[in-house]
Amino acid sequence: MIQEKIKLAAHDVNLWFGQKQILKHIDVTFPERKITALIGPSGCGKSTLLRAFNRMHDLVPDARIEGRFLLDNTDLYGGPLSATQVRQRIGMVFQKANPFPKSIYDNVVYGLKINGVPKEQQHEIVVRSLQESYLWEEVKDELNKPAVRLSGGQQQRLCIARTIALRPEVILMDEPCSALDPISTAKIEELILKLKEEYTIVIVTHSMQQAQRIADKTVFMYLGEVVEQGPTASIFNNPQQELTANYVHGRFG
Amino acid sequence: MKRKLQFIAEWGSLLLSTAAVCCFLVVILWDIIGKGLPVLSWEFLSSLPTDGMTKGGILPAIVGTVSVTLITAISATPFGVCCAIYLNEYAQDNWLTRSIRASIRNLAGVPSIIYGLFGLAIFVQALQLGTSLLAAGLTLGLLSLPYIITTTEEALRRVPASTREAALAVGATQLESIRDMVLPSAISGILTGVVLALSRAAGETAPILFTGVAFYINNPSGALNQEFMALPYHLYMLSTQHQAIAEVRPLAYGTALTLIIVVFLLNFTAFYIRYKHRSK
Amino acid sequence: MRQARREWWNSLGKQVFRLTGVMVIVVLMAILGMLLWNTAAFFLEISPVDFITGTQWDPSSSDAQYGILPLLVSTCLVTLGAMIIAIPIGIGTAAFLSEYAGSRLRNILKPIIEMLAAIPSVTIGFLGIVFLGPEIAQMTGQSNGLNALNGAILLAIMALPTIVTIAEDAIQGVPQSYKEASYGVGANRWETLTKITIPAAAPGILAAVMLGVGRAIGETMTVLMATGNVSAFPKGFFHSVKTITATIAIEMGEVPYQTTHYYALFAIATVLFAMTLVVNLIGEHFVNKFRKYQAA
Numbered sequence: 001m002i003q004e005k006i007k008l009a010a011h012d013v014n015l016w017f018g019q020k021q022i023l024k025h026i027d028v029t030f031p032e033r034k035i036t037a038l039i040g041p042s043g044c045g046k047s048t049l050l051r052a053f054n055r056m057h058d059l060v061p062d063a064r065i066e067g068r069f070l071l072d073n074t075d076l077y078g079g080p081l082s083a084t085q086v087r088q089r090i091g092m093v094f095q096k097a098n099p100f101p102k103s104i105y106d107n108v109v110y111g112l113k114i115n116g117v118p119k120e121q122q123h124e125i126v127v128r129s130l131q132e133s134y135l136w137e138e139v140k141d142e143l144n145k146p147a148v149r150l151s152g153g154q155q156q157r158l159c160i161a162r163t164i165a166l167r168p169e170v171i172l173m174d175e176p177c178s179a180l181d182p183i184s185t186a187k188i189e190e191l192i193l194k195l196k197e198e199y200t201i202v203i204v205t206h207s208m209q210q211a212q213r214i215a216d217k218t219v220f221m222y223l224g225e226v227v228e229q230g231p232t233a234s235i236f237n238n239p240q241q242e243l244t245a246n247y248v249h250g251r252f253g
Numbered sequence: 254m255k256r257k258l259q260f261i262a263e264w265g266s267l268l269l270s271t272a273a274v275c276c277f278l279v280v281i282l283w284d285i286i287g288k289g290l291p292v293l294s295w296e297f298l299s300s301l302p303t304d305g306m307t308k309g310g311i312l313p314a315i316v317g318t319v320s321v322t323l324i325t326a327i328s329a330t331p332f333g334v335c336c337a338i339y340l341n342e343y344a345q346d347n348w349l350t351r352s353i354r355a356s357i358r359n360l361a362g363v364p365s366i367i368y369g370l371f372g373l374a375i376f377v378q379a380l381q382l383g384t385s386l387l388a389a390g391l392t393l394g395l396l397s398l399p400y401i402i403t404t405t406e407e408a409l410r411r412v413p414a415s416t417r418e419a420a421l422a423v424g425a426t427q428l429e430s431i432r433d434m435v436l437p438s439a440i441s442g443i444l445t446g447v448v449l450a451l452s453r454a455a456g457e458t459a460p461i462l463f464t465g466v467a468f469y470i471n472n473p474s475g476a477l478n479q480e481f482m483a484l485p486y487h488l489y490m491l492s493t494q495h496q497a498i499a500e501v502r503p504l505a506y507g508t509a510l511t512l513i514i515v516v517f518l519l520n521f522t523a524f525y526i527r528y529k530h531r532s533k
Numbered sequence: 534m535r536q537a538r539r540e541w542w543n544s545l546g547k548q549v550f551r552l553t554g555v556m557v558i559v560v561l562m563a564i565l566g567m568l569l570w571n572t573a574a575f576f577l578e579i580s581p582v583d584f585i586t587g588t589q590w591d592p593s594s595s596d597a598q599y600g601i602l603p604l605l606v607s608t609c610l611v612t613l614g615a616m617i618i619a620i621p622i623g624i625g626t627a628a629f630l631s632e633y634a635g636s637r638l639r640n641i642l643k644p645i646i647e648m649l650a651a652i653p654s655v656t657i658g659f660l661g662i663v664f665l666g667p668e669i670a671q672m673t674g675q676s677n678g679l680n681a682l683n684g685a686i687l688l689a690i691m692a693l694p695t696i697v698t699i700a701e702d703a704i705q706g707v708p709q710s711y712k713e714a715s716y717g718v719g720a721n722r723w724e725t726l727t728k729i730t731i732p733a734a735a736p737g738i739l740a741a742v743m744l745g746v747g748r749a750i751g752e753t754m755t756v757l758m759a760t761g762n763v764s765a766f767p768k769g770f771f772h773s774v775k776t777i778t779a780t781i782a783i784e785m786g787e788v789p790y791q792t793t794h795y796y797a798l799f800a801i802a803t804v805l806f807a808m809t810l811v812v813n814l815i816g817e818h819f820v821n822k823f824r825k826y827q828a829a
């Protein structure tokens with residue numbers, strides 16, 4: 001077996017919202033330039049874990065986090081990086097497409113502007129990002145159209161374009177296809193598979209089929225704990241835990 | 254038969270109360286428009302009062318009301334919007350937040366005449382602004398503050414959390430997310446609230462009584478350190494303080510109509526902003 | 534470098550926003566402090582007992598009297614009259630709006646109420662002088678109709694939009710299931726309204742009334758213009774009265790700063806502040822009760 005480089009990891013992570021403990025002793029690793037799927041029944045904490053990696057819980061007043069989150073051995077919390085810097089290196093695509101209430105072009109260029117990308121490079125990056133997210137051909141003539149007028153699938157690809165414009169190292173995806181029709185889903189999956197060449201991708205998904213189609217590694221979570229993690233094929237075909245077997249064979253969830 | 258009569262009496266009483274409310278408005282507008290409209294003319298709006306204010310127009314009062322309302326807007330809007338941003342975007346549920354919210358509710362209930370006393374004691378005397386346009390505008394600004402904070406916070410609350418998350422996810426700081434995404438999304442709601450607050454401030458009399466309004470100014474300069482005339486006070490003065498009250502009655506009606514038009518124009522502006530945003 | 538600057542602005546922004554929040558508390562405290570400070574100055578010269586029990590307000594005579602009672606009773610009298618008029622009309626209108634009027638009628642009536650709320654108080658006071666006054670004078674045979682009744686009617690008009698809006702929210706908030714249960718046992722619409730809906734909405738309606746009272750107590754210009762401003766002890770609705778607010782409005786313009794009379798006006802303002810505070814707190818209590826009840 002080839003030794004994979006670990007890009008992103010969580011060690012002994014506990015997370016509470018108020019009195020309620022959402023994540024318990026999470027130990028998980030994500031290999032570089034691979035797609036890792038987080039699966040598990042609703043409420044198992046997979047989205048909460050995902051959002052912890054780019055510090056989305058910072059704004060939740062009663063959230064409390066223990067343990068270490070590491071990006072290339074750099075601490076994401078309490079280390080040299082500010083929340084903003086963490087989010088520049090770890091991008092996020094959300095469950096429901098959330099384009100800015102601005103034009104298509106402005107959606108992609110916004111992150112470049114605030115992060116100080118020189119003006120003369122901005123246009124080129126916008127075009128390239130839209131091309132890489134397979135959206136360019138559909139929108140190249142109407143870049144000034146409000147983004148909210150795009151279809152759901154187009155909006156989600158725009159959100160991906162917006163994320164890759166910043167050249168992050170990791171892209172977190174929180175059920176990016178759950179609101180989309182099968183055709184749009186197929187397009188996004190194709191896109192994700194291509195993005196793997198350059199980015200480390202962590203995707204939360206509800207769909208066993210999707211995990212098997214695209215993920216190299218799969219992590220199964222249940223009630224705030226990681227039950228099992230490993231190569232996707234072995235999680236689905238040869239699970240070590242009975243709980244995992246029951247879930248991936250659709251006996252609950 | 255008896256049941257039917259009872260039914261009519263019962264629902265009739267509700268209908269009658271509603272009719273009474275409508276009737277109040279109709280009578281008010283009818284009387285003021287009916288007797289004010291003949292007085293209203295370009296000359297009335299654009300000339301100075303003459304002959305001991307028994308003739309002429311109300312230009313200085315219009316200029317004064319517009320200027321004092323502008324100062325109110327300039328002083329209260331940034332303050333109120335910033336406070337609303339704090340409450341909606343940053344504040345946690347702790348004693349400080351609860352104290353701020355309690356203070357806002359209390360300020361909203363403070364009678365306007367007490368704002369007048371406060372303006373007199375603090376702006377006019379302690380800060381030595383004298384009775385002036387600035388002191389009166391600041392006083393009205395404080396009066397408008399709770400209203401602006403409340404409406405702004407409501408507008409901010411309607412901006413979905415996903416908009417903030419989207420901005421943060423591309424590496425924006427919280428300040429940048431508020432500046433670039435949250436405020437632009439909420440702007441029409443904020444403007445509606447601010448304009449409504451100003452429409453109330455423009456019609457207020459009690460807070461400016463001791464802080465800067467004057468009987469008569471013959472050169473409406475709009476200078477910050479000068480006293481000024483204002484439509485509401487001009488109306489009060491013409492209807493109670495003038496030596497020839499009966500003679501100036503038409504002028505009073507004209508002033509009342511102008512004041513109502515100013516206030517309603519601001520109200521319609523607010524509703525137009527809201528309507529336009531909704532239809533978008 | 535650039536990153537550090539952004540983070541710096543970010544934390545500065547947060548501090549500025551927080552500061553404006555704190556400033557709101559400071560403003561309220563300053564108002565309170567200003568009132569209490571000047572009231573204390575007043576009590577150094579006049580005994581609080583004389584102030585509270587005195588039945589004469591006559592600050593400008595050589596034997597100055599600073600009894601708040603006539604002003605307090607005037608304020609209460611006018612407010613009471615306003616509420617006697619506004620409460621039934623307000624609740625009736627609210628009930629009509631939420632239970633009887635169709636959506637088209639509501640779309641006409643709601644803007645009417647908002648327009649009524651937008652009319653400046655000085656304009657309503659003006660109508661008290663030129664319109665309502667003469668009517669009252671004709672009915673009662675007095676020389677002018679500037680008395681407590683006139684002020685009460687005008688204050689009722691001013692308090693109505695507040696009362697109607699909040700009472701309507703309260704009535705609308707009563708769960709449909711309550712009404713259905715009432716219809717189920719054979720009650721008709723009127724019985725359901727008076728025996729079920731309005732009692733169930735009582736906390737919200739009380740809140741509406743309290744906010745209306747708060748508005749009426751603190752209103753200045755209408756009472757100043759319409760009630761005649763005679764500082765003798767009030768004898769009834771058909772006599773002229775002089776409320777706390779009107780007293781401040783009239784006399785503050787004429788007194789020299791930092792005299793006993795000047796401080797006295799802050800003292801009665803403190804009483805006014807306390808009254809509105811209590812009324813608003815009671816109103817808030819009922820609003821919270823109503824919200825809890827709605828959530829349940």
